[in-house]
Amino acid sequence: MADEQFPRPISNRQELDAFLKQADQYPAQVDHNGMLAFALDATASRQYTWDRACQLQSEMFLQTGSIGQLQIQLCYYRGFGEFHVSRWMTDTTELLQQMNSVCCAGGKTQIARLLKHLQLEHGRNRIQAAIFIGDAMEEDSSELCQLAGQLGLLGLPLFLFQEGNELVTKRTFKKMAELSGGAYCHFDSNSAILLKDLLGAVAVFATGGKQALQRFAIGKSDPILKLTHQLS
DSSP states (O other), X not given: OOGGGSOOOSOHHHHHHHHHHXXXXXXXXXXXXXXXXXXXXXXXXXXXXXXXXXXXXXXXXXXXXXXXXXXXXXXXXXXXXXXXXXXXXXXXXXXXXXXXXXXXXXXXXXXXXXXXXXXXXXXXSOOSEEEEEESOOOSOHHHHHHHHHXXXXXXXXXXXXXXXXXXXXHHHHHHXXXXXXOEEEEEOTTOHHHHHHXXXXXXXXXXXXXXXXXXXXXXXXXXXXXXXXXXX
């Protein structure tokens, strides 16, 4: 598969603009009670970034404080077939405690299992958005794209944040985001502020819909513009 099939954004400002454009296709939330699935790869290679995510996740709650209540479900996989799902939480302290209790363990990715869980959970509790943070993809990309497309048909957009530059992972994540109606962004250890802002943007979208997100983006435009991180 040629890389040209996946146009390369010039900067993360453009990624956020594309995200805002995509969000316009979704109706604004009316109950101000957003549900957000927060999923992470907890295999061994991601211990450092897991620790970073523990620091950043509280920002998602803080960004939505003036909009409405945000409920988050923590999902992660690690080790030999371990897959964990928390209850829905509205307390950032509880979420942080759960994340801090996790140690990453070696194992293969379980993204398909995650996407199937999201389908089932979305049927029980309508989820406004799902975030996934990972650095690898060791599964059949066609199956993952098919599952992502099914989530798109159900109205559940995926926002995939890739750590590192692994090319097959990048291609797959970008296509999954496109098929689900969500967005893709690359980050590294130098992109913490950018990642925080983008995570906050998804949380705001889940809680207040497109209008709240547009207001949030205006307030965050300057720091995002300063971090015009080139994608490789």
